[in-house]
Each structure stands twice: as structure tokens, then as C-alpha cells.
Amino acid sequence: xxGVTQTPKFQVLKxxxxxTLQCAQDMNHNSMYWYRQDPGxxxxxxxxxxxxxxxxxxxxPNGYNVSRLNKREFSLRLESAAPSQTSVYFCxxxxxxxxxxxxxxxxxxxxxxxxxxx
Amino acid sequence: xxxxxxxxxxxxxxxxxxxxxxxxxxxxVPPYLFWYVQYPxxxxxxxxxxxxxxxxxxxxxxxEAEFKKSETSFHLTKPSAHMSDAAEYFCAVIPDSSYKLIFxxxxxxxxxx
Numbered sequence: 001x002x003g004v005t006q007t008p009k010f011q012v013l014k015x016x017x018x019x020t021l022q023c024a025q026d027m028n029h030n031s032m033y034w035y036r037q038d039p040g041x042x043x044x045x046x047x048x049x050x051x052x053x054x055x056x057x058x059x060x061p062n063g064y065n066v067s068r069l070n071k072r073e074f075s076l077r078l079e080s081a082a083p084s085q086t087s088v089y090f091c092x093x094x095x096x097x098x099x100x101x102x103x104x105x106x107x108x109x110x111x112x113x114x115x116x117x118x
Numbered sequence: 119x120x121x122x123x124x125x126x127x128x129x130x131x132x133x134x135x136x137x138x139x140x141x142x143x144x145x146x147v148p149p150y151l152f153w154y155v156q157y158p159x160x161x162x163x164x165x166x167x168x169x170x171x172x173x174x175x176x177x178x179x180x181x182e183a184e185f186k187k188s189e190t191s192f193h194l195t196k197p198s199a200h201m202s203d204a205a206e207y208f209c210a211v212i213p214d215s216s217y218k219l220i221f222x223x224x225x226x227x228x229x230x231x
Contacts, residue, residue, distance in 0.1 A: 004161070035221075040127060042208060042221035043162070058218070090161055106152075107219065109161030 002026050006091050006110035013081045013117045021076040021113050023091030031097040032074035033058075033107065034066060036087040043090065049074055050097035081117045089113045121145065121213040124222035132230045137181075137196040139225045141209030144190065150212040151192045152219070153183055157205045165207070168192060179203070204229045
């Protein structure tokens with residue numbers, strides 16, 4: 001009963017370093033998402049993948065890249081980390097992207113990855 | 119444009135007291151509305167959702183929310199708070215046909231013994 005698994009849970013980087021956050025889901029969901037959570041700002045969508053083979057920008061995509069490796073896995077890459085990217089990152093998945101047609105899908109979230117950029 | 123506003127970043131109640139967490143939204147189409155809960159060091163879990171069926175929606179752990187179109191509100195309530203309800207609560211809305219889910223800034227609920 002794993003759901004959505006994120007790795008690593010914690011990471012400290014120096015400015016300019018690169019890293020990749022990994023996310024995998026075992027629910028056969030079509031859509032996957034990356035959010036960042038900052039105090040007083042709720043969750044903001046970075047990128048999403050409506051289905052395998054597609055990715056699209058969310059609200060705050062600058063400084064990030066994503067890869068939908070297969071139906072299960074969706075990674076988030078920071079090519080050159082900046083202190084402004086210090087945050088808690090959440091991966092989520094849903095059955096599909098079109099909520100209206102499906103009667104409002106529910107997002108299933110991972111436990112989060114806390115990233116600190118010094 | 120702000121799609122969802124949660125009034126009060128922190129709410130403190132006594133155990134057994136009424137819980138009221140406020141959420142107002144803006145939407146260009148009939149909205150889908152959600153409340154999620156985040157316990158410490160965990161991801162978000164769905165509490166309840168409104169999808170244009172009944173205006174009073176019941177969720178898990180005794181929570182419920184009422185959709186009021188005239189007030190553009192979707193406030194979350196629970197008649198009697200438990201210590202285990204201490205968490206951060208997020209209201210979220212799908213405000214338009216882009217289907218993007220927009221989260222509010224969150225309200226941290228503190229429950230006093």
C-alpha cells in the first residue's frame with residue numbers, strides 16, 4: 001500500500017549544485033504533479049504530466065525541469081540550485097487530469113522532500 | 119488573480135469546541151472545491167470535496183463543509199475538536215476550465231487541552 005513514494009526525504013545543497021527528486025506511484029494513475037510548499041503560500045504547482053509522454057508548466061516552473069520516465073515515475077530536476085528553491089516539495093498523482101469529466105479526481109500526495117539550498 | 123482565500127493563518131480552539139475554518143473562492147465556472155489536511159511531516163490527505171452535488175459535504179473524521187454560492191464560501195466545520203485534529207488545513211479550488219487545482223495558503227489548527 002505504498003501510494004506515492006518520494007526520494008530523498010531531506011537534502012541540503014550548495015548554491016549552483018544540481019539534483020533530482022524522484023517520485024513513483026503504484027496506483028496506475030495517469031497524471032502526476034510536482035508542487036512546492038512555502039510558509040504562508042500554500043502549495044504551488046511547478047510542473048505536471050497529464051499523461052505518460054506529456055509534461056506542462058504550472059504556476060512556478062522557472063529553475064526546474066521534469067521528466068515523465070514512464071507511467072509510474074515523474075522526476076523533478078534542479079539544474080543550478082538557488083536559495084529561493086529552499087522548500088518542501090510534494091509529488092502527487094491522480095487517475096487523470098480532466099477533473100470535470102471524471103467527477104473531480106482526488107490527488108494522492110507523497111510525504112514530501114525537504115530541500116535546503118545554502 | 120486570487121482563486122482561494124483562507125482567512126486566518128492560525129486558529130486555536132479548546133478540545134471539545136466548535137472548529138470553523140474559513141475559505142472563500144473566486145471562479146469563472148461552477149467550481150470544484152476541496153479541503154485537504156496535512157499532519158506534521160506528512161503529505162496532504164483529502165478531507166472532503168464538493169462537485170456540484172449536495173451543498174453540504176461530509177468528510178472524514180467528523181468534518182463537513184457547506185458550499186454557499188451567494189457568499190462564494192466553502193467553510194470547514196467540526197462540532198467538537200479533538201487533540202488529534204491539530205494539523206494544517208488547505209482549501210483548494212478548480213476555478214476554471216484549465217482544470218488546475220489551486221491551493222489556499224493554509225490554516226494551522228491548534229487544539230488546546
